[in-house]
Amino acid sequence: MKPSDHLTPCPQSICTRSRGFGFSLLEVLISVLVFSIGVLGIAALQLKAKQSGYEAVQRTIASSLAAELLERMRLNSSGTSLINYVTANGTQTLNAASPPAAAPDCSAGCTSTQIAALDLRNFWDALNGASETRNGNSTGGLVNPTACINGPADGSPGTYTVTIAWRGQADLTNANASTCGQGSYDGPSGTNGYRRILSITTWIGP
Structure with missing residues (x-):
């Protein structure tokens, strides 16, 4: 007699149930895999939505500040005072390396030149979020902003443009x-890959 002859055959109900348990575990593993892929997709979608929302906020800030500066220039457009905004060559560029002068003290009144200096300083501080700080660091405004103000070199009535550039989060092809x-703002895609830019042009008369 062989040793195997003493083994009790597996009842059909038990064997079937064991095979069923095996299939259930496989189904659970597949479900977990599919669920994990879905969660990763949702996380990536949320990250993209957050980046897009942040870019939209930055553009809204730039648009608001550019329009506000143009209105301040319109209010201070008597004579040739506009030359204080564009300088003698018709262009003024403000950035971290070349910020505007400190704001003058206008408590006793300001000349048109001082008003222009005050406008430019306030504009630059707003671009950098100087009024929103945490531990002494600015937390508002735009990321690494650059502002360019263009118009007639003699400050006469004409077309004036305020352009604001800042650093975005994604590297894109910039054809502006x-x-x-x-x-x-160069990136892997080439020149100005991280640059975001907004321009507003208007006519300013006397």
Whole structure:
């Protein structure tokens, strides 16, 4: 007699149940895998949505500040006072390396030149979020902003443009022809890959 002859055959109900348990475990593993892939997809979607929302907020800030500066220029447009905004060559560029002068003290009144200096300083501080700080560091405004103000070199009535450039989060192909901030936002895709830019142009008369 062989030793195997003493083994009790597996009852059909038990064997079937064991095979069923095996299939259930496999199904659970597949479900976990599918669920994990779905969770990763949702996480990536949320990250993309957060980046897009942040980019939209940055563009809204730039648009608001550019429009506000143009209105301040319109209010201070008597005579040739506009030359204080564009300088003698018709262009003024403000960035971290070349910020505007400190704001003058206008407690006893300001000349048109001092008003322009005050406008430019306030504009620059708002771009950098100077009014929103944490531990002494600015937390608002735009990321690495550059502002360019263009108009007639003699400050006469004409077309004036305020252009604001800043650093975005994603590297994109930048086809904008503006030279504002040129070369300061390069990325893997090429020149100005991280540059975001907004321009507002208007006519300012006497």
